Amino acid sequence: MSAQPDYAQAGELKFGQVGIANLRVRTLDPAQLAAEMRERVQRAPNLFARAAVVLDFSGLTRTPSLDEARALVDGLREAGVLPVALAYGTREIDALAQQLGLPLLAKFRAQYERGDEAPAPARPAEAPRPAEPAAPAPVAVAAAGAPGLIQVAPVRSGQQVYAEQRDLTVLAMVGAGAEVLADGSIHIYGALRGRALAGARGNESARIFCREFDAELVAVAGHYKVMEDIPADLRGKAVQVWLEQGQLKIAALD
Incomplete structure (x- = not known):
């Protein structure tokens, strides 16, 4: 067995919950997406300036090309935010992330099929629910699986x-x-x-x-x-x- 190194580590690596925004792309228009993000940064710079953003392409019918994805990443950086990863999805998304030099984050994955199949089709839109009163009484909604x-x-x-x-x-x-x-x-x-x-x-x-x-x-x-x-x-x-x-x-x- 090899001996443990007798020196202090220069860096301590930990994994934990971090605040990262998820940008779900609905229309593949890098210029429009960059303009929308630039407006958010200008309106609330303390929240959005240099904010880490994960790109989620699950709302599109096809995977963006490398040129399209690069144009989007560059546009968002110019708008003032920092794309840091892609949301995990299909084999094509995996390949695109590698070409962009970005990691995949499973935390932000949408409802994809398992394996290398295409993303699951969108569910039919549900009928609108009846509007609630303007100021409904407080109702605590507990998440399943553990006490608060x-x-x-x-x-x-x-x-x-x-x-x-x-x-x-x-x-x-x-x-x-x-x-x-x-x-x-x-x-x-x-x-x-x-x-x-x-x-x-x-x-x-x-x-x-x-x-x-x-x-x-x-x-x-x-x-x-x-x-x-x-x-x-x-x-x-x-x-x-x-x-x-x-x-x-x-x-x-x-």
């Missing part, structure tokens, strides 16, 4: 708390520059000054409840609003955030 995660200490700038496959309850404040995520709902009993992302794996029934609302960003199942999109009269109030027919809603709690 309780965070007692404040979540400070630069920190991130993730509740995998469950709800998250924060008993203290979420500071500016901090991030809380949950696959279920998020309950914050202090001030929310950072970011809160519920339904992180697509649970559209997830909600966010907050006692003092002053968020940089809130999102449910990928649908988000940034500070500039949030009505000023909701600042500092107790609110809930939910998804209704694909639209993110924010209302004060009585």
